[in-house]
Amino acid sequence: MIGKLSSLRWKETWRTSVWQQNLIVNIILGFFMVYMMANLLLVGFFLDDMLIKVVPNTSPMAVVNRYLIYYFGIDLILRFYFQNMPLISVQPLLHLPIRKNRLVTYLLNKTLPHPNNLAPLFIIIPFALEWEDYAPASESIIWLVMMLALTLTSNFFSIGLKKQMGAKNKTAAILGAAFLLSLILDYFGLFDLSVYSEIIFSAVIDNPLLLAVPILIAIGAYSWCFRLFRQALSLDHMEIKSQKASAESNQIQAIRRLGTWGELLALELKLIWRNKRTKSVIWMSAFFLLYGLIFFPQQSYVDNDFMIILVVMLMNGMFLLNYGQFLLGWQGNHFDALLANNIRFKTYYKAKFMLFLTVTAVSFVLTLPYGYFGMHLVWASFAMMLFNIGVNSFVIMFFGSFNPKRIDLSQSSVMNWQGVGASQFLVSIPIMVLPFVIYTPFALFGTPEMGYIALGVTGAIGLALHNVWLNLLEKWLQIRKYDIAERFRQPD
Amino acid sequence: MIEIKNIRKNYGDFTAVDVAELKIPKGESFGLVGNNGAGKTTLFRMLLDLIKPTEGEVLIKETAVHLSEDWKQYTGSYLDEGFLIGYLSPEEYLHFIGSLHGLSQGEVTERILPYAEFFNGEILGNKKFIRDLSKGNQKKVGIAAALLSEPEVLILDEPFANLDPSTQIRLKNLLRQLKEEKQMTMLISSHDLNHVTEVCERVVVLEKGLVVHDIKTHDDTLKELEEYFAV
Numbered sequence: 001m002i003g004k005l006s007s008l009r010w011k012e013t014w015r016t017s018v019w020q021q022n023l024i025v026n027i028i029l030g031f032f033m034v035y036m037m038a039n040l041l042l043v044g045f046f047l048d049d050m051l052i053k054v055v056p057n058t059s060p061m062a063v064v065n066r067y068l069i070y071y072f073g074i075d076l077i078l079r080f081y082f083q084n085m086p087l088i089s090v091q092p093l094l095h096l097p098i099r100k101n102r103l104v105t106y107l108l109n110k111t112l113p114h115p116n117n118l119a120p121l122f123i124i125i126p127f128a129l130e131w132e133d134y135a136p137a138s139e140s141i142i143w144l145v146m147m148l149a150l151t152l153t154s155n156f157f158s159i160g161l162k163k164q165m166g167a168k169n170k171t172a173a174i175l176g177a178a179f180l181l182s183l184i185l186d187y188f189g190l191f192d193l194s195v196y197s198e199i200i201f202s203a204v205i206d207n208p209l210l211l212a213v214p215i216l217i218a219i220g221a222y223s224w225c226f227r228l229f230r231q232a233l234s235l236d237h238m239e240i241k242s243q244k245a246s247a248e249s250n251q252i253q254a255i256r257r258l259g260t261w262g263e264l265l266a267l268e269l270k271l272i273w274r275n276k277r278t279k280s281v282i283w284m285s286a287f288f289l290l291y292g293l294i295f296f297p298q299q300s301y302v303d304n305d306f307m308i309i310l311v312v313m314l315m316n317g318m319f320l321l322n323y324g325q326f327l328l329g330w331q332g333n334h335f336d337a338l339l340a341n342n343i344r345f346k347t348y349y350k351a352k353f354m355l356f357l358t359v360t361a362v363s364f365v366l367t368l369p370y371g372y373f374g375m376h377l378v379w380a381s382f383a384m385m386l387f388n389i390g391v392n393s394f395v396i397m398f399f400g401s402f403n404p405k406r407i408d409l410s411q412s413s414v415m416n417w418q419g420v421g422a423s424q425f426l427v428s429i430p431i432m433v434l435p436f437v438i439y440t441p442f443a444l445f446g447t448p449e450m451g452y453i454a455l456g457v458t459g460a461i462g463l464a465l466h467n468v469w470l471n472l473l474e475k476w477l478q479i480r481k482y483d484i485a486e487r488f489r490q491p492d
Numbered sequence: 493m494i495e496i497k498n499i500r501k502n503y504g505d506f507t508a509v510d511v512a513e514l515k516i517p518k519g520e521s522f523g524l525v526g527n528n529g530a531g532k533t534t535l536f537r538m539l540l541d542l543i544k545p546t547e548g549e550v551l552i553k554e555t556a557v558h559l560s561e562d563w564k565q566y567t568g569s570y571l572d573e574g575f576l577i578g579y580l581s582p583e584e585y586l587h588f589i590g591s592l593h594g595l596s597q598g599e600v601t602e603r604i605l606p607y608a609e610f611f612n613g614e615i616l617g618n619k620k621f622i623r624d625l626s627k628g629n630q631k632k633v634g635i636a637a638a639l640l641s642e643p644e645v646l647i648l649d650e651p652f653a654n655l656d657p658s659t660q661i662r663l664k665n666l667l668r669q670l671k672e673e674k675q676m677t678m679l680i681s682s683h684d685l686n687h688v689t690e691v692c693e694r695v696v697v698l699e700k701g702l703v704v705h706d707i708k709t710h711d712d713t714l715k716e717l718e719e720y721f722a723v
Binding site: 267275340 | 565572588
């Protein structure tokens with residue numbers, strides 16, 4: 001039975017759409033993973049050397065123990081977002097002659113080979129090996145066992161908590177607030193959590209008998225989780241909670257009065273707000289407005305003209321890039337409805353264009369405060385906004401019609417590669433390269449200001465001619481629509 | 493009204509549909525039956541310009557569907573869930589489709605009133621998104637949307653499947669009424685020989701993409717069809 005269940009799990013893993021992509025995407029993802037692993041291993045092996053440099057005269061283990069409590073705090077919060085307990089995956093097994101306890105075990109074990117559990121091992125194990133330079137091997141073994149037990153605790157505790165609390169945002173917010181509070185208390189010297197952290201974790205190392213405590217906690221977390229899911233193993237716990245439809249807001253109704261393109265824009269806005277994956281595109285784009293804070297506080301970047309263009313482009317065009325790369329795929333589930341109904345493709349693209357125009361303009365306004373670091377940043381941003389609206393939005397609408405894939409809207413976008421193909425990577429190349437093609441000659445043979453003007457003027461010309469581009473896009477989609485619709489009808 | 497000329501659709505070596513000629517005059521109720529994979533949906537998709545035929549063309553009102561989009565203004569259709577927009581509530585969806593035909597909010601509200609019985613109180617005002625409705629209720633929304641603009645041509649794929657018995661009977665009455673009062677031209681495919689012979693005055697049997705029977709419905713049609721499909 002165990003063999004059958006694990007073969008099921010093996011198939012479930014390898015047949016998810018992540019791996020059913022084309023080879024190029026898999027190779028890129030593979031490289032990415034190897035790169036991440038190598039990074040973690042490097043940190044693991046050199047953590048002790050780094051800590052000795054940063055905090056001299058203290059043993060690296062003591063320093064690590066001091067911050068372990070923060071580590072597990074952050075770990076727990078992150079798990080809330082990244083880790084899911086797919087109760088639904090046993091639904092087809094419920095009526096079969098398999099003992100329910102076995103199903104729960106299967107479910108719980110399934111959570112173990114998750115990046116959240118595996119990634120820490122790449123740091124913990126090498127660090128424990130390095131430990132031997134400073135202390136007897138027994139100590140490093142005790143520490144290792146303790147860390148493994150606590151990682152497992154964190155795994156099961158977060159899953160159980162998520163199951164128990166349901167509203168994950170609220171719970172995560174409470175955890176986050178508690179964490180922030182401890183940081184504030186620490187900052188004002190009122191309550192230093194790290195002191196207790198060191199005392200607790202060092203105590204275990206000094207007294208091996210205490211190792212029983214983390215192990216017992218891990219077993220406790222496992223059995224708590226087991227009981228929770230054993231009780232929840234019936235269909236009415238598995239039904240996906242349906243979202244209540246809310247009334248249309250006045251703003252949406254106002255947009256709808258703008259004509260058919262307004263109707264389509266309203267439809268697109270509903271698409272964005274009512275689906276997990278599109279909503280996370282919005283959050284991601286909003287988050288990227290802060291991207292400049294990484295660079296612009298440093299004078300060297302404020303003076304680097306090419307860097308400015310790149311950063312400003314990404315802040316301004318993150319939505320364009322992120323939403324545009326699946327432009328048609330978002331509507332893949334109902335593309336036939338758009339074809340069979342009385343909709344002109346020009347109107348269809350006009351709605352998308354207006355969406356890009358609005359979001360890009362809003363992003364520009366929101367990034368105005370960067371003027372604090374130098375007024376030329378605002379000019380660069382303005383030029384880039386025009387370019388993104390007048391050129392890049394049409395480029396992405398054009399390339400978005402190549403090889404689109406239907407997007408499963410109900411899934412969250414965290415680590416979600418569904419619908420990603422080589423063409424989605426390729427779309428971002430012209431978007432990233434074009435501004436430099438325009439900017440570079442003017443900036444090199446003239447001044448950066450001339451580069452900005454060139455970008456802005458190109459964008460303005462593109463914007464003025466938007467009707468021409470929309471007509472061309474309409475003709476283009478007329479030719480491509482059969483192929484695109486056929487792709488969307490294919491099951492994943 | 494509708495004219496199919498030498499239409500053929502190939503997928504590689506496989507021929508999904510191959511119809512030499514088929515004319516559907518205005519006001520005819522046309523039934524399409526056939527086993528799974530006979531090519532019913534493919535034929536309907538070609539009528540709606542969703543699939544490009546390998547050869548031949550479809551004319552609605554003497555204009556090829558792939559050359560002009562005028563037919564979209566007087567054609568209502570529902571083939572499958574791909575025609576529904578899952579993240580809208582049924583009302584929002586009906587208003588959206590209505591707006592594409594230039595209907596105002598008030599007109600749409602007025603036009604969906606008669607469907608209250610058809611919807612059986614489960615669809616309107618229920619604060620659910622279409623994606624959370626049952627298959628049968630989704631189909632009701634799709635059919636209502638297709639009828640909303642009071643089209644001259646109506647194309648429905650398997651409208652009776654997944655519907656509860658009362659709704660099946662209501663739908664049959666509704667279709668007969670539309671044919672008589674509005675002279676609506678309708679194309680309906682079905683697996684259910686009973687329904688299709690009751691509603692349609694002409695039944696075409698498709699097998700492996702070919703038209704194998706083309707009968708005017710009479711008292712013995714059902715028996716004939718049953719004999720044909722018996723194994």
